[in-house]
Amino acid sequence: MSLLSELVIALLAEFVDGLDNAAAARVELPDDLATVLGQPPPEQPTGLPALLDTVRQAADHAVETAGPRFFGYIPGGGLFVSALAELLAQTLNRYTGLSDIAPGLVALEDGVLRWLCQLFGLPPGAGGLLTTGGSMATLSMLVAARQDRLGDSVPLGIPRGATVGSAPGTIYVSEQTNHCVRKAARIAGLAAAQVRTLPTTAELRIDVDAAAAMIAADRAAGLRPFLLVATAGTTSAGVIDPLVELAALARRHEMWCHVDACYGGFFQLTERGRQRLAGIEQADSISLDPHKSLFLPYGTGVLLVRKISALAAAHTDDADYLPDLHGGALPDFAHLGAELTRGNRGLRLWLPLHLHGVQAFRAALDEKLDLAHWAHTELSADDRLEVPYPCELSTVLFRLRGSNTRDGDNEAFLRRINATNRVFLSGTRLDGRLTLRLCVLSHRTHARHVHEAVSIIREFVESIP
Ligand SMILES: Cc1ncc(COP(=O)(O)O)c(C=O)c1O
Secondary structure, three states, X not given: OHHHHHHHHHHHHHHHHHHHHOXXXXXXXXXXXHHHHOOOOOOOOOOHHHHHHHHHHHHHOOEOOOOOOEOOOOOOOOOHHHHHHHHHHHHHOOOOOOOOOOHHHHHXXXXXXXXXXXXXXXXXXXXXXXXXXXXXXXXXXXXXXXXXXXXXXXXXXXXXXXXXXXXXXEEEEEOOOOHXXXXXXXXXXXXXXXXXXXXXXXXXXXXXXXXXXXXHHHHHOOOEEEEEEEEEOOOOOOOEOOHHHHHHHHHHOOOEEEEEXXXXXXXXXXXXXXXXXXXXXXXXXXXXXHHHHOOOOOOOEEEEEOOHHHHHHHHOOOOOOOOOOOOOOOOXXXXXXXXXXXXXXXXXXXXXXXXXXXXXXXXXXXXXXHHHHHHHHHHHOOOOEEOOOOOXXXXXXXXXXXXXXXXXXXXXXXXXXXXXXXXXXXXXXXXXXXXXXXXXXXXXXXXHHHHHHHHHHHHHHOOOO
């Protein structure tokens, strides 16, 4: 076993050591390699060195999402210590769906969740669930909100093609809301017409007055608005919706208020972040993605709920083959989410938080705010570029200046920047125009990487006619 572990750790050490200078992306997968990778398992064993070589080759063909040059979408990085925690969790292989089966590791995971509830100012009675990501957290939130506000008595789904007038329960998002909410609604059986899209202001925030008017009109028309989703750090622009006003609006209409803080949530650890996220403590639920702003490896999401009993009401069921629960103080995670069998997800947060200390995360997040602010200032000063939005968190948006600039020009601009293979940026559509994004969020990204990204952007502005 130790020889096997040594080989794996040696590969990982080499990989991590090489990240600083690794190509930003290498996504073409050669046909012959694809054929090798798709082979079925053989009857006879293969040596680990050869298999690790195959894994390394497979991983090499990818956007380097673990590296410091990844500024696309929403980076995270993947803390190595968290991966070690995962190795521990998987080897210990404790069943943490029901607290009676592994009370120790459930207590540890519960400790992480209670710390998070405290961080976001949620009151006693709050609790949460660690999920695989923001999308799964959103799905559980949505069914809990529906159960809590509408109960079982209201017909929930409406036939395909039905008009909004026949939809009893409606939810409210904006065009900047992550599409996982719309997807969760569909999975949960809501029709498209039950998802209402609120207008946004010129700054891309939900327009509170327009939201109030739409919700009031929907109620007057016989609909039952039950969920309002605000975002604390939108995916495209990193913008924070007016959390205090939206919580008040939801309260007035007895709606569940959810804050999607998957991107921006962990900036709550910093002084600046706390100020910008003021009002989040009033939410009925909050979704977070430690695999974004806590730098953890992919596969770690969080749902925090003000009234954990509401999450339990939507997910608890019993079965003859399940043990009689002692009804103790520890949560039964299988009764708070969709999964019955689950491993321990707490260790992947607990180990890095305890080993590095919370201050290390606070400092890293402050560094990302500073770096993004610096890039925003630099790009704003370049009169060949248009920088249309402020940088509220760590996303900088820019495009070629000029009213006659076409999407094709900005597309070519993005392609040329990424073709250097020194950085990877992504684009999005804002005001109907393709806009480039530089999102600073990997724990491995430091000043030298952001400086290089900005000089590459400057260099290629010239190349577009
Ligand atoms: C604001 C926001 N919410 C939710 C999600 C979905 O989370 P996940 O990809 O972890 O399922 C994302 C993903 O980028 C996001 O940016």
